[in-house]
Amino acid sequence: MLERVGVTLVAVAMALPGCRGRDGQQPLAPTPTTVAREQRELSASDLKLLIAVKGRALRQLEEALAASSDEGGDALAQLKDLVVVEREAAAALGADWQRYTWVKEEIARLLALQxxxxxxxxxxxxxxxxxxxxxxxxxxxxxxxxxxxxxxQIDSLEHQLEVLERGQVLDPRSAAELTLIESARVQLAELQGQQDRIQRRIRALVRQARGAAEENPTVRKLRDRGQAGGVGQEERK
Structure with a gap:
């Protein structure tokens, strides 16, 4: 029983504010770097911006992937990174790239808090x-x-419970922004699902391209010749 309490206390300590993001660990969420957070506030128009730009970028990637599937590994090498496609989509829609980047960071921060x-x-x-x-x-x-x-031990647990309870209280602004995000939860989840599918397709195409390279007659001949030479050398020894 006392061992269980000790493990629980360690877990709580790791979850308390100030116990993460040190010793090389990643912080809980990205920190906006362009403009101080106090100068900005997430709005419904920001969510529309994110959904429009992200949706356009993912559609472009899907189209490029379809072409890569038809044309093979050479076309796969021409695929652009998601960030590059997002920037192009933002420019095409006349969206502010810095604002778009901040919106992504802010949503990630809020969901991490949640x-x-x-x-x-x-x-x-x-x-x-x-x-x-x-x-x-x-x-x-x-x-x-x-x-x-x-x-x-009881006193220590009560103290930890008090600390946890205080840490669960969100500031009014973050609470309001989370409520706003919840209103677009379905669309955001669909975009994330679409992005995950694209990433799986890219990995599959990469594996397919590697397999095709290994089956290339020239590559196979060189490989077999190298293996045969090795055996001959071993026999001569």
Whole structure:
């Protein structure tokens, strides 16, 4: 039981503010770098901007992938990176590229906060169960030293619960922006699904191109010649 409490406390410590993003670890979410966040606020028009630019870019990639599937590996090498296609889509739509980039970063930051809050709720439930188990043990314990130890563990868990509860409170602006994102959740999920499918297709085409290269008669002849030469050399030795 005490081992379980110790593991729970370690997990909580990792989830608390200030315990991530150090020692080479990545922060919870991208930090906007172009303009201070206080100068901007996510709006419905920002979501429309993101959906329009991202949707156009992904359609262009799908069309390029279709051409690559027909033409083979040489065309695959001409595929552009997603960021490049996004920039071109933004220019075609007359959208502000910096604003578009900030919108992506802000949405990523807010969704990371949301996930952190969900993780904190799960940890709080685990802590509460551990605290109740310790309280049960304390009620049955008669040894003074053991009672003191159990009470110290309960006090520590209560402190961690208080910290977690404070950390779950979002500032009004972030809460409002998350509500706004929820209104476009379906469209954003569809775009993410489309992007994931494109990435899978690219990986499949890369594997296909590699397989075709290995089956190339010239490549196979050179490979077989090299293997035969190696065997002959071993025999001469």
């Amino acid at each position: 996930r952190q809050g969900e993780d904190a709720k799960l940890l709080a439930l685990e802590l509460e169960r551990s605290k109740q188990d310790l309280a049960t043990q304390l009620s049955r314990c008669r040894d003074a030293a053991s009672r003191q130890f159990l009470q110290a």
